[in-house]
Amino acid sequence: MTKDGGxxxxxxxxxxxxxxxxxxxxxxxxxxxxxxxxxGKDALAYLGxxxxxxxxxxxxxxxxxxxxxxxxxxxxxxxxxVIIVTAHGSVDAASQAMRYGAVDFLTKPFxxxxxxxxxxxxxxxxxxxxxxxxxxxxxxxxxxxxxxxASMPMQAVYRIIESAAPSRATVFITGESGTGKELCAEAxxxxxxxxxxxxxxxxxxxxPRDLMESEVFGHVKGAFTGAAGRRDGAATRADQGTLFLDxxxxxxxxxxxxxxxxxxxxxxxxxxDTKEEQVDIRIICATNRDPLSEVQAGRxxxxxxxxxNVIPVQLPPLRERSDDILLIAAxxxxxxAAEEGKGLHTFAAEVAQAMLDYPWQGNxxxxxxxxxxxxxxxDGDRVEADMLPPQFHAAGDLAAVDTEHVxxxxxxANIDCEPRSEAxxxxxxxxxxxxxxxxxxxxxxxxxxxxAAAMLEISASTIYRKRVTWEKADASTVLADS
Numbered sequence: 001m002t003k004d005g006g007x008x009x010x011x012x013x014x015x016x017x018x019x020x021x022x023x024x025x026x027x028x029x030x031x032x033x034x035x036x037x038x039x040g041k042d043a044l045a046y047l048g049x050x051x052x053x054x055x056x057x058x059x060x061x062x063x064x065x066x067x068x069x070x071x072x073x074x075x076x077x078x079x080x081x082v083i084i085v086t087a088h089g090s091v092d093a094a095s096q097a098m099r100y101g102a103v104d105f106l107t108k109p110f111x112x113x114x115x116x117x118x119x120x121x122x123x124x125x126x127x128x129x130x131x132x133x134x135x136x137x138x139x140x141x142x143x144x145x146x147x148x149x150a151s152m153p154m155q156a157v158y159r160i161i162e163s164a165a166p167s168r169a170t171v172f173i174t175g176e177s178g179t180g181k182e183l184c185a186e187a188x189x190x191x192x193x194x195x196x197x198x199x200x201x202x203x204x205x206x207x208p209r210d211l212m213e214s215e216v217f218g219h220v221k222g223a224f225t226g227a228a229g230r231r232d233g234a235a236t237r238a239d240q241g242t243l244f245l246d247x248x249x250x251x252x253x254x255x256x257x258x259x260x261x262x263x264x265x266x267x268x269x270x271x272x273d274t275k276e277e278q279v280d281i282r283i284i285c286a287t288n289r290d291p292l293s294e295v296q297a298g299r300x301x302x303x304x305x306x307x308x309n310v311i312p313v314q315l316p317p318l319r320e321r322s323d324d325i326l327l328i329a330a331x332x333x334x335x336x337a338a339e340e341g342k343g344l345h346t347f348a349a350e351v352a353q354a355m356l357d358y359p360w361q362g363n364x365x366x367x368x369x370x371x372x373x374x375x376x377x378x379d380g381d382r383v384e385a386d387m388l389p390p391q392f393h394a395a396g397d398l399a400a401v402d403t404e405h406v407x408x409x410x411x412x413a414n415i416d417c418e419p420r421s422e423a424x425x426x427x428x429x430x431x432x433x434x435x436x437x438x439x440x441x442x443x444x445x446x447x448x449x450x451x452a453a454a455m456l457e458i459s460a461s462t463i464y465r466k467r468v469t470w471e472k473a474d475a476s477t478v479l480a481d482s
Contacts, residue, residue, distance in 0.1 A: 058085045325356055
């Protein structure tokens, strides 16, 4: 099977027509799609239009060597596996071909079983490799739509969004002010089949209560003083799309009952009208309060809460995903500096540490305000401690930061990444140099891997994965030496 779930495609490059037909019959019987090429020219022409999952490549062709085709595949970075088909006398050549990217070889003559087992093993390995790649892409993202964050709490949020988006079910987003509830709603809309339709957002706390019903459902001319004409509400404008009700717990109880009926039936009446209208919308709501506490206090209808809370999404506060603080701050610094025409592009060590230690009660919104303040009021190429707003100096005396501690604090600006190979005159493998840099960062962070990852601008899961790889490499070295 291919990585998209279809039948695997195989290009069989073989100049003997009788053998090509025989091999094809073996493979077609196992459910593969097989295309034949009798010459190197035919094979290159095929590869110019599409890339198969696997190439069965005979080294001896009438117009060129199979090695030429292998080099073409390698040089163009084609995402396909290659199995060399060779006679007894060219096993050495086949071994050389494997050093250039071929994954296995078949020695003629071979029977159906040998062919099927070899092809099956190669395609199974390819399928597993693709699964691992997709897993890493999915679970090691540091960006998702307008979100920035590589921490585990945010990876969980991304997965919920992706799972919930295709559904029509209502989503209830909770989280402190400034955690990105509207960004979450937008991401759900963009991941959904409704992405090409309207996304309408209403802040229930920002609209006067006597106008809220009109904002949601619209009104007709003369419905109330000042209603000079017929007006569409958010429900009408969001038809076929998504309606996001932010700060839903601020909604008046009378309107909550009308909203409940609307969610259940999709039908509503404009203010001052007697006719009902029907729409098809997806409801997403959010609050920075504890909705269950609001229900218990009698300020929020219990039946509405359970109707809305089909898929709950809890956004973590910034202090609970400290891995992301410097990642978000660095992105904001780049954007705001570009907007303001400033040269600031990195943080001093004590500034980075202060940001990690700060409680961020206002979450990402507060972080955004801090970075904007720094960029607007200061010049230079690096953010220094004296550029931080007053609340940081109140939280801790930055002017008296221990210089020895600062020297031990790693950041993207001050981690010493000079390769040891250059200092010693010895060239070591790249993975050893990478290991040395990462281990030094971990040591400077007193063993705190998430903090080291943030300083290195990679995800913590990347470090954990690499450490497993290094342990395996060390074990192999020990076995080889014993």
